[in-house]
Amino acid sequence: MSNSYSTEDPREHYELLQQIGSGSYGTVHQAFSNDTSEIVAAKIMAIQDDEEFVQVMKEVEFLKKLSENPQPNIVNYLESYYSKQLKELWIVMEFCGAGSLTDLMRDANRVLDEGEAAYVIRSLLLGLKFLKEKKILHRDVKGSNLLVTEEGLVKVSDFGVSAQLNHTFSKRATFIGTPYWMAPEVFKKSAYDFSADVWSTGITLIELLEGKPPFSNLHPMRAMMVIPTQPPANLRGQRSHLTNIPYSEYLHQFLEWCLQIDPTQRKTVDQLLEHPFLKCATGLENLIAHRYVGPVADNSGVKRNSMDIVSIAGVDTSEPTRKSAEKINAATALRTAPSVEVDTGTVVRPKEKQPDWGTVVQNDVNQYQTMVQQKVEEKVEEKVETKKSVEVPKKSEHASDEEDNEDEGQNKKACNGM
Template sequence: MSSAARKDDGRSKDVVPEILVDPSGKRYMKGRFLGKGGFAKCYELTDLDSKEVFAGKIVSKSLLVKQHQKDKMAQEIAIHRELNHRHVVQFRSFFEDSDNVYIVLELCRRRSLMELHKRRKAITEPEARYFVKQVVTACQYLHHNKVIHRDLKLGNLFINDEMEIKIGDFGLATKVGYDGERKRTLCGTPNYIAPEVLCKKGHSFEVDIWSLGCILYTLLVGKPPFETSCLRDTYMKIKKNEYNIPSRVSLPARNLIAKMLKADPTDRPSIDQIMEEEFFSSGYLPSNLPTSCLTMAPRFDTLYKSEGLHRKPLLEINDMRPQTADPTKREMEKKESERAQMKGSESQDNWLTDLCGQLSAVVAAKPGEKICIQDDDAIDPACVPIYWVSKWVDYSDKYGLGYQLCDNSVGVLFNDSTRLILLANGENTQYIERDGTEHYHTLRAFPENLTKKVTLLKYFRNYMNEHLLKAGANMTPRESDQIARLPFLRTWFRTRSAMVLQLSNGTVQINFFSDHTKIILCPLMAAVTYIDEKRDTTTYRLNLIEKFGCSKELSGRLRYARSMVERLLTTKSGSVRGRSAAS
């Protein structure tokens, strides 16, 4: 089937029943749409007896016409149903009716490493160590059970509520029938595909090792090792083994990547040998990660000690080598911190420029005049924002603007351009000076000069809890959130029509006064989330709105958003807040 034909069929109006019944009589209720890819659409499925929520992968039989398509589907089910590992998406069951095949799977609400990568680009080495070790552990299990995944990539590494990795999507997986067997199928994803697959030399477990090398490189560098703007050039670089590892990547990480990306598959380490590599033992390995790392780097600083709360010192943020009192090194660290702050400011301007361009393209397409496709082609739940402002109170005539994020954390942007944030656990605080320097304390132990600001933070928190309704769902606090670094309110202004808020992770939020609707814009995901009058929330990709259209209501709000982003661009970081102005 051609890609064009598949795309058209993917938008066919195949009906998925509201209640699904498997052969045993177990009933599932279809819930939120989770996304689509290839031949499948995914929805939340709730077991009506146990109330457990799963992910339902639903494939229309109209797309399984040819025998090889049916065989591929059957092989995916046969392989996945036999797997049982902590870091593999749990297979629950499968069944079919006259229209569809249904696969019931473990639900991973935090999406995948692909969305984290889009928001963060390069992540810290402790995070990469944490994620990749879990993937290696899962691959050990797969390889010991003679399974080659053959499509390991960020988008197939799913994340659950506990921020644990789960390998999923076994559509290209295969089983090795005997020692030394070489598979011949040309399969994989361009940026992760091994040279022996491209050259059709026959392949085995080593293709997964190659993909792991690409994954580690992408997490640490911020882009895949062989990525180009042209598929042919990417394949040529893979065949020639042309890539470069930046010097900022630690030596143990560089060594491991180089070993996994050996052109000759027989030169690559086995999955068991990878686990013994220095990269996993030489640096800090977090036992867990906060939800906030989906959008912001965690804090791996030396944590506080306060009454009843004792933490061992964590190590520095990059390779986590033991800290030293060397003054030269300390000066280098200070300069690195200053460069990071400047880079953060530049990123904000770049994000606003990108967002302005994205909105301009959408507005020029006049999406409100197009006939919306009923299948909601522009919807992409994977782009849903991690944080947004759920409450705010303007007391800027005296002190500043107080706000609450969707996870119940509370912040104040004071009139002197400093910021104070109380995490959702109600204990840890983050104080940010005018120049961006961060300090971490608790609500019980903080410097005396912050007494007034802590008192005001509590006042804002209590006022919002007692008097304001909350928009959006809660995020459940976790122990690891103590090392969270939350996005803070960077700037805001209000017009006659709306409140405009910009967070430090690039998110721009506009709350409309007349009907209490909201739009949340993310330049990194190139997406908009619309919260309507009924408080129903839908996330769209901007380029798909441009292509397929949207409601007149959303179209009008996007036009308004473009003018507000233009205003943010003209003020940039020069002003913390704006006074009331005409819309």
């Protein structure tokens, strides 16, 4: 395990720019790499004792294992640093400038249409397929754990409650997850496997289309009692909240495949990836277009570049903030130069006035000894909103290009509810 982290001072390699998240685990910062001139995300955790260190390092081992063979839809782990003297662990990840799906929907003040949702779910399933091949359960699939790069690539993140399956244990019986997205068998403390992530995928699809998961009006502890006793969740209406177009039969069938009470009746990730609903996938260009900077037009119609945005955004112009902005823009310019491939990244932007439904973690004592971990929300005042210059892709790289025109036409009609 000692090879999983460096004992060097991380501050010699990274300059912290601004805090972008916090919780019971510690804080997440946007950081500038002095070695590569890239913007990254640094998760800084205070380690209380040796037992906690061992548990946290399990997460690092997960991330390191996944990074050995990177998959486009999984957040990329870079490296870790640990100071025994300071009892502080740094986990360095790539940075996702567009934030999470939850952030994007909140900022755009809208839900996803069917094509956008199909694209996100397809990306999620590709990530889960990769995790399954590595024998890893995610166990906390939801919109806020799906992060988006500025190019619109969706990445699965937050493996803090992931569980690796080994040859001895084929199923898990621990109670971990976020209640509104959790499968019924998890509440009952029954042994469960990858089908639990399939259920959460179905709930996440509803979240993307309606803006929130089923039963989110209930307190988390109440939801834990209600969800296992109710029929499978479904869409509240028959028409898109965004377009008012009827939902397609493909969508309804896909949800049915995911949301079976009996986990043995749910389709597998591989089967879901073959469902025609996913051929409706478009992309997230329209959703994230308002975050692109360079060049963009302001209300006057004048185009400005990313450097101009820093000065016209009304942010703090003090020396530390100005230097941070310069670091961000320097890294942006480096990544968006014609001869350099744009680097994508990971981790969420600051959240403001967003409901936090928490993550439920059960101690291994009995099925009633639970707690809801509420994330600590800190007000971030006068922070620099990170925006990088990238060209909006004309078409998602995950959109199906291999179908012939006739199949595409049929799929679009199905997606539009015609």
